[in-house]
Amino acid sequence: MPSATPWSYVLIRLLFRFVLKIFYGTIVVEGASNVPKTGKPCIVCANHSNSLTDALMLVTTIPPKERNFIRLTAKATQFGKRTFTSWLIESAGTVPIRRKKDYAEGESVDNTDTMDKLIQALEMGDAVCLFPEGMSRYHPSVAPLKTGVARMISDILTRNRNNPTFEISLLNCSVTYMHREHFRSDVLVTFHPPMVFTPKTHPELLEPVEFSNVRALTAQMSEQITSGTFDSPSWDLVRVSKLAARMYAPLGTRMTLGDYVRVVRTFLEAFKAGEPVSGSDDVHTVDDEKVSAETSDLARLREDLRAYQDELARLGIKDDRIRRRPLPRLTIIGRMILRITWAICLFSLSLPGLVLWAPVFITIVYAVHNFKKTGPIFDTFDEIAQYKLVYGLVSGLCVWFGATAATFPFSVVTFMLVPALMWMTLRWFEDAVSALRAFMALGRLLLVGPTTLRKMYWKRDALYDRVMKLAIDTLALPNNPEVYFIRHGGREKGRVRGRWESGSRYFSIKRRRKRDWNESLRLYDIVDYPEDDS
Incomplete structure (x- = not known):
């Protein structure tokens, strides 16, 4: 029997659905039908670049008819304070997680009890929200995912290995903010098809489990999450990719935010492939020379686009x-x-x-x-x-x-x-x-x-x-x-x-129809990002 929805959770969902729609100009949700129904054990995982806002975005975009309650997690240092944010987190049934970076060196950081509570909640049919990057950070790339979610799935499958009807879903989500901190910018939330696990279909995750299987599942999660958002080694690549996307699909092209993100990401992946890679001094084949030529062409195009954007900004x-x-x-x-x-x-x-x-x-x-x-x-x-x-x-x-x-x-x-x-x-x-x-x-x-x-x-x-x-x-x-x-x-x-x-x-009173998905409530166009060595 899944947990009852706390009244404070309903209030928070209502309040922040209203607040998020005011702060962000357009919030586009893709794949809402992929959310498992209430009563089915589910772990919701997403990339983490906007602190508490990420959790609020998931709470307000997951349809209540599909999922009435999501048990959130947050860093333990945000609990026990006399602040509105602390009350907000605690009253919504959020579970505290201790992070090593928040405590003195040598101090014990044990989350065993927390993990047990989350597993028990999953066994009752609850949904649990986790951010496998481990921490929120302002960065153009998605951090390497921790293996905690995969190990949790292994633990819960092992505990229910004799239950032939038990299954747990892993719902990966990609959240893409056009400009995460700017008023009236836009957000894309993409729910991917869930990964379903049972003791029968995934015996490789039952104890004793080889760590290579845990790493393989974590890699699958990472691939699915990064497939729906920008994942770049530098802000410069994001900037150049957005310029290429604007040249390919010029201002005024009537495309969804999801289409726009996918076009930018397509250019981004191409320019990432064109990044110079230090290789060996071995003899190169004809195919190697062809790949090298294509890489050089991409690198030159990237540099020329950057110079052109610099001139536009000047x-x-x-x-x-x-x-x-x-x-x-x-x-x-x-x-x-x-x-x-x-x-x-x-x-x-x-x-x-x-x-x-x-x-x-x-x-x-x-x-x-x-x-x-x-x-x-x-x-x-x-x-x-x-x-x-x-x-x-x-x-x-x-x-x-x-x-x-x-x-x-x-x-x-x-x-x-x-x-x-x-x-x-x-x-x-x-x-x-x-x-x-x-x-x-x-x-x-x-x-x-x-x-x-x-x-x-x-x-x-x-x-x-x-x-x-x-x-x-x-x-x-x-x-x-x-x-x-x-x-x-x-x-x-x-x-x-x-x-x-x-x-x-x-002229719609509901929302402004934007010709440019990079637009926000500013008198200037946002094309530049923080220095990459920040």
């Missing part, structure tokens, strides 16, 4: 502005007038609601500013989204209930009006920032001048031919992405079909 313009021949100055000025007029109108509409949002924004900025001082980028940036979510939730509730109390005796009306106004303000503000961003981009085109733009156009034209040759001839991507992605992929969230639907969805 000029402050996007690749999409170079894709077409330079616009006449009068055309640019006319478009600037339209963009700034639209931005002013939307900002004017947003002003009353921005008064309500101001305390929330100020609280978040102050809290994150102080938090960043506590450590280096690699040790703090994975928790920024978590801080923004928690402080945004608390300050937002204070504004909501404060405004309701201040407007007595009309509190019944303002109780419904305040959140509606704040949401509409956010939508108008998003479009206003987008219009202002376009105005600034057009202004930079005027400053750059037609001569420089023509040189950049010729440089891009040569790069485009090489990118398309790589995409079609080597990577087997569709040769007409703008047509292909309209016709394939279904009607997933974030996707529109046809010009009328595309235009009407732009």
